[in-house]
Amino acid sequence: MTFHFAAYRRQWFTGGTAARRDILAGIVVALALIPEAIGFSLISGVDPRVGLYASVAIAMTIALIGGRPGMISAATAAVAVVVGPLVREHGVEYLFAATILMGVIQIAAGLLRLDLVMQFVSRSVITGFVNALAILIFLAQLPQLIGVGWETYAMVAAGLAIIYGLPRITTAVPSPLVAILVLSAISLSAAPPVQMVGDMGKLPEGLPSLALPHVPLTLETLRILFPYALTMAAVGLLESLLTAQIVDDMTDSDSDKRVECAGQGGANIVAALFGGMGGCAMIGQSVINVTSGGRGRLSTFVAGAFLLFLLAVLGPYVGRVPMPALVAVMIMVSIGTFSWNSIPNLRRHPLPSSVVMLTTVIVVVATRDLSLGVLAGVLLSGIFFAGKVQRLFAVERSLSDDGARAIYWVSGEIFFASVDRFTRAFQVEERAPAVRIDVSAAHFWDISGVGALDKIVARLRREGRAVDVVGYNRASADLVDRFALHDKTGVEMGLAPH
Template sequence: MDKTSPSTIDQSSPSDPLAPPPFRPAPLPWWGLFIPKLFTVLREGYGATMFRGDLIAGLTVAVVALPLSMALAIASGTTPDRGLITAVIAGFLISALGGSRFQIGGPTGAFVVIVYDIIHRHGYDGLVIATLIAGVMLIAFGLARLGTYIKYIPYPVITGFTSGIALIIFSSQINDLFGLKIKDAPPEFIDKWHVLLQALPNLDLPTTGVAACTLGLILLARRLRPTWPAFLIGVTGGAVAVWAFQLPVETIGSRFGGIPQTLPAPHLPAVSLEKIRALLPEALTIALLAGIESLLSAVVADGMTGRKHRSNCELVGQGIANVAAGMMGGFCATGAIARTATNIRSGAHSPVAGMIHALALLAFILVAAPLASYLPLASLAATLVVVAWNMSEYQHFRHLLHSPPGDRLMLLTTFGLTVLVDLTVAIQVGVVMAAILFMHRMAHAVEAESGIKLIAEDVNEFADTERTAYEPSAPTTGRNQAATVVYTINGPFFFGVASKVGDVLEQIGKPPKVFIIDMHNVPVIDATATHALQAAIATCHQHGTIVQLRGVRPMPRTVLQDMGLVDGTDVQFVDA
């Protein structure tokens, strides 16, 4: 074997004084966490070969993003040009300033429900304000280095609201899919389906035929040619069918009057404190969704390429992109998992591919926007049906139905609230339920691992000198009273289990001479547990009991001392 091979180096004995120390890359300084990957790529060296790969990948993703951007904008209750503007502005900045080499940004299905709701209640200006606030929040999240933690939202919660969004997107496309010509469908899920089912017998056959043709082409292209742009093929096929047979089908041109061939000038709506307060919950939902989806997309890209993204830099880039998109006439954006995966499969090497994708969409707006007027709305609705099916994650949903009861409850509650109430409420309730479930499980784990030992005064009196506090036969009174009680805590000592110390004192009955709390296995302690501990120590002092804290680790000891527990005065700290 070659002496310079990695396997030979890895097998060198660490105890050999002549062996070189293992290589460990130096950690980045704090500001290094916010260096965009684009600068890293350019610093490493960027050549013609990489540019060719990025060019092909960028153009491929642009072809995929073109119909999706318009379809998602229409489903969100706004005009198709705003979807393209979002893909151009946000897509360019997310790639240029983000922390991932391969991230493709733009409008996504996750935002359809919240955007539609904001426009319905506050108008487009309200959506812009919410997008700007969400962008500022994302920048703050990144600067506060919350990127490491924002992706810790439990999988059942993510699956629940993602599947709920998919069902709502599907429901919103029934009108255009069958040409029902419903002018003002109610936004509530049950009321909307009541209206849709009443109007379903009056479906328009040409519109239904175009939608079926588009859907068939998409599915056929995906099966036979997975690398081809199935969405563009399907939408183009629907447009050709409408033109060839002169079908009386509603198009982008007939409903929206076409797409402008210019980008709008930056614009800020009138902002007031009342509007900010009213839109703050929706803005927080947008920020959380953008952060979660972008970081999930970056994790998927890392898994496909072996690279490592910078989560906090990604959040800052997402925030700047959302602020810019809102000011330029777009709406909220985030990393798109499917488009990012397409980018990687198409041979992308760097963020330049995402920037090319945005520039290609800009070229379409400036040169070929009039062609979009011929696209049938039924074809765009068919593309969103496929998007909704992909978002539904029905296999994961079905798999989670076999998870523990608490996870099932989180999944179904989040799903039900997303569909029937509101996405903001669903996320808030889901996160709170996850926190409560986590605390319950941790409290149960600590309780299960905790116990006390009663050491009798006269050992000869008892055959069994050590009993747990939970045994009915444990001595509690008279001369059987233990001289020393050892109470062991295993696991985090936090507010969920803080009351257990007081419970132990009640179970013991007559206070012992010495009460030892073994904290060897307590990695962390919080203020509530410290307060409960202080109350237990005060109770012991009232009965003349000496309290010892044994094996306290540095972090819990610092907390205890900072909150007033003094060694030798209030309590004895014993290292053994």
């Protein structure tokens, strides 16, 4: 991982209006993080301060050492749902220890370049992931909209009107921030009967303190922690790398995924040392940041720092922020996150791509598990790809002028998915005394293909035919020389002699 100080400095000190946009965007994100962090703490079965302190520590740390400027990381539901059983059975100190181990695993993943796994995630899976998250973000707001008075609906509608209407007048200030401030002022002055942020859970007072987890340093402790830490690390990296790719697309820029993996690990270790739970990148808050003008590391740092300021200094006022204001912001996020082009593209895109996208959406929404949805989409993409490649295959037969030799011209990809068609192409009654199999237009990918060729050659020879195979490319020849049972190729360079 090469460090370029000049590039890193530019990611911080953008200057002028860009710095102002970063600061204002960070303030908006900080306000939006509060109910999320409290909710995720409740999912994990811990005190709200565990999620809030985690969001502060992770956001500020990842701003320093992450690989994707402008992306927001904090306590998340993806990690929260994993650690619930650990907290119930062993207590919160084991959660802190598991989070440290989670960070160590993520740093190791960065060093081992496991970020390259993202190369196997197709565009259809990413689109399905985005759409599923948009749906989940919207569904998460429904509890705030069911069984409430008309005042709640009125404030949500007013918030959306400000969010979408203000940019038509001015973009000097992020419209979500204006919506939160205006609705908070109404709430403080008129006291309408709506739910407040403080109703979600008690906000912490003061600053977090640095401490190591109080757990016994034994192999039994490691046995308990490792399965949770491994799952947390995998889920966190998956969501972070997918979110980084989405932010890359939104900002038309690139990011260092390897650095992001290690940065997520470092941020989680810091969070645990300050009494926080594990976390990862958040697509909702990242979209808020980007759409509010945040692009640099400063926006992420301000989100964490301002959240700390809110908790330590303005706690009573933050508790009076009306939830309808934040619901309006999150509805805006869900609308902006959803890939609306994917709906008409269902008819324009190839059927397998549409099936992969819909499968990813359905699995994520049904299970509330992002990793399961992405895994289902990746597996289905692989199956469709293998099916497509195995059809790019043909065998043609011709006879020499004297009829003494049958020549089979093989073209395409020979691997586990195409060996059945490859074998059936030779299941004909061969009367020519000699057979040549020309594979100069084919490629053998695995031992399944080599094994199929072995069976064909062995059968023809049992029937009394003289068989030779020619035209291996270098990679296929190496594979055949290592694993085939029939004649070796003798290839050292280029093609075998005809």
